[in-house]
Amino acid sequence: MFLLSFPSLIPLLRAGLDLDCAESWIEEKGRPLRDFLSEYSKAAVEQGKLRESDIDNALRNQYMTLMRLGYFDNIPRYASLNETDICTDEHRSLAHDGARQGIVLLKNDGNLLPLDPEKILAVAVHGPHARAPEKVMDGDYTGPPCRYVTPRQGISKHVKISHRANTTIYLGGINLHIEREGNDREDLLLPKNQTEEILHFAKASQNPIILVILSGGGIDVSFAHKHPKIGAILWAGYPGGEGGNAIADVIFGRYNPGGRLPLTWFKNKYIQQIPMTSMEFRPVPEKGYPGRTYKFYDGPEVLYPFGYGLSYTKFHYETSTDGTSVTLPATGGHCKGLSYKPSVATTPSCQAVDVAGHACTETVSFNISVINGGGRGGAHVVLVYTAPPPEVAQAPIKQVAAFRRVFVPATSTATVPFTLNVCKAFGIVERTAYTVVPSGVSKVLVENGDSSSSVSFPVKIDFSV
Template sequence: MANIVKLLFILFLSFFISTSSRIITPSSSSSSSSSSSPSSVLSNLTYIPGPIQSNGKNYTRVCDPERFADMGLNMKDFAYCDKSLPYSVRIKDLIGRMTVKEKILNLGDRAPGSGRVGLQNYNWWTEALHGISDVGHATYFGDIINSATVFPTPILTVSTFDPALWRQIGHTVSIEGRAMYNLGHAGLTVWSPNINIVRDPRWGRALETPGEDPLAVSVYAVNYVRGLQDVEGFEVVKDPNTRPLSLSACCKHYTAYDVDQWYHEMYNRKEFDARTMERDMVETFNRPFESCVREGDGSSIMCSYNKINGVPVCANPRLMSQTFRGEWDLHGYIVSDCDSVQVMTENHKWLHDSPVDAIAQSLSAGLDLDCGCCGESDNYFQNFGESAIQQGRIREKDLDNALTNLYTVLMRVGFFDGNPLFDKLGLNDICSKEHIELSAKAAREGIVLLKNNDNNVLPLDTSKFKKIALIGPLANATEPMRGNYAGVPCKYITPIDGFNASNVQVDYQQGCADVGCQNISDLNSVLESVKNADATVLFFGNDLSIEREEFDRDGLKLPGEQEKLITKAAEAAKGPVILVLMSGGGLDVSFAEKHPKIGAILWAGYPGEQGGHAIADIVFGKYNPGGRLPLTWYHDDYVKQLPMTSLQLRPNKEFGYPGRTYRFFDGPVVYPFGHGLSYTQYKYTVKPKLSSINVGLEKHHKCKDLSLKSNANVISECPSALIDDLKCEETISFSVEVANVGKMDGDHTVMVYSKPPEFVDDAPIKQLIGFQKVFVPAGKKKVVKFDINACKALTLVEKTAYKVLAEGQHTIVIGFGDDAVSFPFEVVFKK
């Protein structure tokens, strides 16, 4: 009997090893390429996303003596595995052992390595936008790992306006990512986050982003990247190129990228030329990427598909190497969005370049790694790199420089040496109770209360509202809650699940077959349900069939007959009516805002795997909503006034285009940026320490002119000064007393804006300069202190793209609307 048990155990162990080391090919199926093509080398390789494998054994690092012995090599003969040597010396030794062909092949995202010198293959593409995703060649769900925690999509997470939470989510994702790597299911380099500014409300990828405000997006980028990358005790080191990383993060897509596929495919991202002004580049589009590199120490940047003013981004040295490495001091590598090099020749047809030309242009611009999207033969560097060398279009030194940037990151992330802090992470560190609760917490804190009538429809008291009608195709949502670039969730909690767990009786009627809602499937059942319910909760909005990558919207209204169904259900309902919206971008729901029977509206974004739990907690008052919109919600008429292809943010008087985002649009909106109600009320009292600052100028300091309004009567010897010429040590210091004058404890975000002097022309109406989240018990007060660098807070970008500080009276505004308070702040230059 003992021998049988032993035999069964051996068979089980063999099966476990074989499944956990499953071979992953780019398309999860094998396809061969022509033997005369360099890609034939790739098609014969196995691509293993996780631990290093040799002769059926798993290793968590390349430089393991046993692994080298299994390969018939002596690790002591390879200096690149000598941990006593600096990274730079080790990498030089490694690259020096490689042939030109090997170097070229390892500049593709599915890098084959070189068994001849002990270098294992590596898959660079893992995604971690809001949890480890099932997108990417390096990631695999199945056998021993079936799921990972799915957090809300970034657009909802950022509406918490809680940087500590953003960093905590990033750290949690890094823990799960390292555990999946150890088990053979993910890589160590994640191509996240997406930090593009949402310039136009039709953009299909708004759900992936942190919104429309450059400061909020920048702060999110820094904290999420720090959460993904930072190793405790090594947040700052003398040589950043040696700083160990938990995972390597990548900020994307650089830059001015926010047109995917609009107007019936007439405009698409692989052909789009973003005609931008340098002013907008400095003021808006590039700002989050600069923060990602300079403050977040992001170890990778991804260049986008589009052209900018006629030049493909991935072939523009001024935008790439001169900016990333020259100005911002990037410690990492630059990767193309997948197929971007190929797009240069086949879509942009830029300069009528051949594939060899495109490789030369992009390498010269500073590109280090070429991502080929979906097939085994679509990587330009790997397929045409040898020809580029043979034709003398690139130097071997170009290859060496790119590989140095790549292998430095792999050294830092532990691919070669491992990291004892992470090497023991495993299944218990994925989908843990704490991680799942963090996902629910992010959803609860992010959900925004858009409307709550004077009679305070929400929260519902379960002792009074026992029977709840749940209406709409999203009331039983699973897939729509996770959004895109998501993994396989640990466990879905649908809205129905959340309400069923709240001790109420649920009657669910779908109403429409899907969110497209081309017809109302059973109106009579819906009307019967709402007439017999104590309260009605309507679940409508968008999903990935409406907005996603490669799919922009034409308008902002709810799809199909959703508005009709919502209206009929609301009018027939016996009790209170609550509308819950799921979407990434804004929606024109002005009909619901004005409808007297719809007492409350919640925006739940795409709330992740615990979305149903979070929504129910808010509806029944277990949590007091405190989320704020990171996007302006426009009326549908807004998008009819200007094309999506207009990149200019300021109003264009010549064409009659309105401005974009809250900084430049002053017309009517459905809900403004920063809007968010609570079940309680807050009052501000502001106490500034100073109402002015004297900024010292050097004796020979050259002042800059300002754009002034035509009726301005300003006489100043120095209207403005260049930010780069100032020490910028002055601060705007003040405290805000936040009083909760309602009856319920709550989280509250204090948002601070600056307004430029009134005489300045063509400046932002206002701009966010700081925010803090604070918990205030009912009937209590909390004091929030702000010390904001004056240069950063009051910077204006002139027409010539210079960043300047204007002399004169600025205004600091806390909050907005009727509850806002403000104080003047004077800037005086002194020589």
């Protein structure tokens, strides 16, 4: 919004943009623009380009919201709330468990993890995030936690920390000085000094080292993924105040990691494949742009795909569903056109149904059996994708339709039921910007975190006109 010029204020305010998020990173006359509306609305009124009634309307909307929330009511049960109500054992436990659930195991050569504290009595702990000062474990738009448990503190609860230990844990990554709103990264690499340090400790360590990364976005750690002396890699995101305990729980086996990446980790060369100024999600072949996100990217191999994540056990899938069909009514002009690949010779009379004008009550139901083939119980996230008919042009490769987290005891099986709404699960945003359900044979696809097991089945979608 701060990139907009002064004249854009008037239509924005009148269109209902009542609230400005304040602090700006843009400077004007040597000082930052702290508040776009405050900076420009007064001048707009003085110049006769904006009425006071327009400002009154924006303020009225905001104060009405505050009133509906009881902000001015001095409600005793809310007015008396303080830190003691927030920082309870229950809430700290919730923050702790949330951090554990979000940790993703990216590499675990030779089952290096988990470490057994009964056998490994001491570890060496290095890296800039080991002591994790305030705000290193926090993401953007977060309030202060009740306390900070650093990774070093969490690890010290399990084993002794010693520079002479044969096992090394390196905690690195980035922070909000490098990535946040208004502060875009220039590359996808770790800071150079960290890469050099990691390689130094890997070479010096008697055993393969463990790398723990704190970051919000993906980082190209190809050097670590391929390195034989870097045995395990964990991504902890920005785990919050209880992050140190959560990281230690995963490293020492108190918790079996079940997190899966919420975004694709591209290799650093991706920044040369597509400019930041390109807003296209779909590939642009004439310019050589490979597209964005797991839905559309068709370029060279990525480091870690969306949904990737290992476990201390092995999960496999089975399903008894080998295919199904569904018919949607398409009366009353609900049919829309569809973009087809040039090789498609004939197309149906009703190519797609407009989701916005349809009742969308049809569903597809199935069960997925999650089989734990290992000797350790663990939580597993079942990700269900749908893929549109292959003849549709510029459609998503696949898209998440549903997911469920389930705990499966060692050597056991859990049955996970799914019911997909056809419009929500199989609808795609067409090139015309309509959200439509395409006619033809779509596919349901379920892949585990390391792509070692998958099941799929076709779903034939017809329309009754």
